[in-house]
Amino acid sequence: MTNPYPQQPHDPYGQGQGTYGPGMPAPYGAQPPGPPPDNNLVWGILTTVLCCLPLGIVSIVKANEVNKLWYQGQYDAAQKAASDAGKWAMWSAIASVAIVVIVFVFVIAAGAISFSTYSTSY
Incomplete structure (x- = not known):
């Protein structure tokens, strides 16, 4: 006959919560x-809709991992996923601002070139 109750994992560091190492969940019954x-x-x-689509999608994927990892007891991995989601959202906003600036400079330069060639050709 097998034991119907799973054994609690051994806590080699005596911490009682947190993770043991990469990808290892917290001990059974540990409180977050x-x-x-x-x-x-x-x-x-917001950055997906208003800014840079590809980087915003990565941010959404990372943000969706946070709660799943947290409730699995992988607290460090959840913190890292939350940090990564924020970084991807920030880079998405920065990329969209850079693109807007580049387009603005291009339009001004094209307008200046067009104006200079138009005014000199009588």
């Missing part, structure tokens, strides 16, 4: 150290 971190999902959606 607080609420989940901010997943930056709103920023990911």
